Amino acid sequence: MNHPGVLIVGQGLAGTVLGWTLEQAGIDWAMIDAGHATAASRVAAGIINPVTGQRWVKTWRIEELWPETRSLYQGMERALGVPLWREIKIRRYWRTDKERRVLQAKCDRGVLAPYVESVNTDHCVLAPAAQVDVPAMLGAARQRWQAEGRLTVGQVAWGKLGQNHSLVIDCTGAAARHGLFAAWPWAISKGEVLRVHAPDLDPGIILHRGHWLLPVARGDAWVGATHEPGVDDTAPTAVARDALLASGQRLTGLNLAPTEHLVGLRLAADDKRPVIGRHSGSSGYGILAGLGSKGVLYAPWLARQWAEHILLGSAFDSTVDILRLNPDNSGPR
Numbered sequence: 001m002n003h004p005g006v007l008i009v010g011q012g013l014a015g016t017v018l019g020w021t022l023e024q025a026g027i028d029w030a031m032i033d034a035g036h037a038t039a040a041s042r043v044a045a046g047i048i049n050p051v052t053g054q055r056w057v058k059t060w061r062i063e064e065l066w067p068e069t070r071s072l073y074q075g076m077e078r079a080l081g082v083p084l085w086r087e088i089k090i091r092r093y094w095r096t097d098k099e100r101r102v103l104q105a106k107c108d109r110g111v112l113a114p115y116v117e118s119v120n121t122d123h124c125v126l127a128p129a130a131q132v133d134v135p136a137m138l139g140a141a142r143q144r145w146q147a148e149g150r151l152t153v154g155q156v157a158w159g160k161l162g163q164n165h166s167l168v169i170d171c172t173g174a175a176a177r178h179g180l181f182a183a184w185p186w187a188i189s190k191g192e193v194l195r196v197h198a199p200d201l202d203p204g205i206i207l208h209r210g211h212w213l214l215p216v217a218r219g220d221a222w223v224g225a226t227h228e229p230g231v232d233d234t235a236p237t238a239v240a241r242d243a244l245l246a247s248g249q250r251l252t253g254l255n256l257a258p259t260e261h262l263v264g265l266r267l268a269a270d271d272k273r274p275v276i277g278r279h280s281g282s283s284g285y286g287i288l289a290g291l292g293s294k295g296v297l298y299a300p301w302l303a304r305q306w307a308e309h310i311l312l313g314s315a316f317d318s319t320v321d322i323l324r325l326n327p328d329n330s331g332p333r
Helices: 013-024 062-080 097-109 134-147 173-178 238-252 292-312
Strands: 006-009 029-033 085-093 116-119 123-132 151-153 167-170 187-197 205-209 211-215 220-224 257-268 275-279 282-289
Touching (some): 013 062, 013 134, 013 282, 013 292, 062 134, 062 292, 173 282, 211 238, 220 238, 238 257, 275 292, 282 292
Parallel strands (some): 006 029, 006 167, 029 151, 167 282
Antiparallel strands (some): 085 123, 116 123, 275 282
16 A cells, blocks of 8 residues: 655644645645544634733744735635635733833834734734634545545554654644653643623624633634643633633623633643654654644744755754754753
8 A cells, every 4th residue: 555655643733734735735645633622723713913921022923924824824715615814903901001001112112013003091902913713724624634535533553653654743732742752841731712602793803801802703702711831631620611701701791601611732842932843763753733822823834844844855943943952962851
């Protein structure tokens, strides 16, 4: 039996964007996936926020990566026949007067241009921002690739994968901490989101105050996300539900009713930047992981690096190469 040279393990955000990118580059590949039961993609709202945090920091590489990111998702939505990309604004309400003063000072120095559209006594508006419908993308790609015989649903036996493929790329997210890359210095965190019924909201505005509220289809919205570093379980909690519900009600003034409660686990490196590259002890294995809350922005750039590495032997960007976590190249620490 003829096997494609590249096997992608995992069909979350990272694996899906990687598969799409390899396909567009003419690289033959296959995929195996066990499902999304605990994946971070379950709680991925797909928001690209240009300015984040209490210190109002411009998102890393936002200006460089925005055109490539938009082009990839718009291309996917045309090919898959589902809407994926929408440009949107973020209305962020002040939690403290210090937040407002810090932002205003940065605006006065011009360091956040062009992403702060307006500032008033109640809130600011950030734009352009965007949202990618990650669940729709995963579902449409999964349907297409299963029909083509490219994606197999099943559990992974790591010891046998390398027998039929020259390169196996781990895109399993949090599960990578149990696989061939288990010895690397990973951090794990738990995230919870709610889906609520919230009619009559402006679909072009994300509301934000500590938590965000994202209007989606049919009068529904997502509220999220919690962040619990070091927590390694996938049980939904009443504490998170109540906190998210209270945030959503403060943001909208509506009496919201939750319709779905989702939990996912996020994987991160020590420096919180994505991870890409080959296993230092076994070059037939690679990884694309640790995308974090800005994963929809970084996934196209990282996937392109893998395609160029496979086709041209190009080096990975040193800021995301897994070797930065292991600079002496002697194996995982």
